[in-house]
């Protein structure tokens with residue numbers, strides 16, 4: 425079994441009026457079955473309201489399934505006695521870094537998580553150092569988080585999660601509030617945690633460019649997994665992505681348009697370099 429597994433996961437938000445009568449039901453996640461192997465880098469794409477955050481909240485047991493089952497490292501998230509372990513296995517990073525940072529000093533903030541887990545003081549400091557280095561924020565360890573840029577704050581929140589030594593980190597649109605440079609730094613940090621520390625990453629985003637390095641992409645639509653595959657497999661289906669109201673990376677779109685006009689380019693070009701190489705091959 426993978427580190428994250430869901431079977432026929434359904435989640436319904438139920439709206440009630442003041443007397444407690446059911447007014448309406450939204451099926452936010454609808455029969456999702458997926459399996460993520462330890463060490464994978466997964467990207468989850470989908471337009472607003474497609475169910476990404478609801479799915480994510482099941483992975484660290486913030487939500488419990490209406491139907492179906494979720495296992496994290498083999499543990500059923502619906503069982504009360506597993507919650508502590510599940511929350512240690514799967515850490516979450518949210519959209520707004522301001523809501524996640526609580527310390528007055530960067531290193532203190534990163535130390536809170538392991539402190540709450542009862543990690544011995546000496547080891548806390550080791551973890552803080554290691555985590556801040558991993559996200560490229562060690563030089564700022566004595567700074568006040570308030571003075572940092574959005575991207576830097578978000579990297580500090582990632583370090584805070586990492587310091588708890590989770591096997592898996594779920595990032596729910598961690599770059600949505602950041603400028604392009606901040607976005608790049610955060611994605612680089614997430615990739616490094618995956619590459620170097622072998623932490624399983626689930627990155628939820630609506631920036632296509634951030635998903636091209638993923639091992640696999642899940643595209644969600646109306647609570648279901650509408651597409652699944654490697655970035656190349658997913659992005660070669662330009663028309664399907666448009667139906668799902670998603671953009672395609674600019675360079676992939678350009679390659680697609682050139683193909684439609686008769687240029688013989690390979691499908692699913694993801695980077696400028698690949699396009700340049702493919703065009704070079706054509707001209708010889």
Ligand code: ADP
Pocket residue numbers: 437438450451452470471472473474475476477478479
């Ligand atoms: P995404 O993260 O892809 O934008 P969400 O998981 O937040 O999608 O939402 C999926 C669906 O569930 C949407 O229709 C949304 O309106 C609904 N929803 C999300 N959160 C709540 C909530 N707390 N109460 C009621 N409905 C919700």
Ligand code: MG
Pocket residue numbers: 476477478596597
């Ligand atoms: Mg969301």
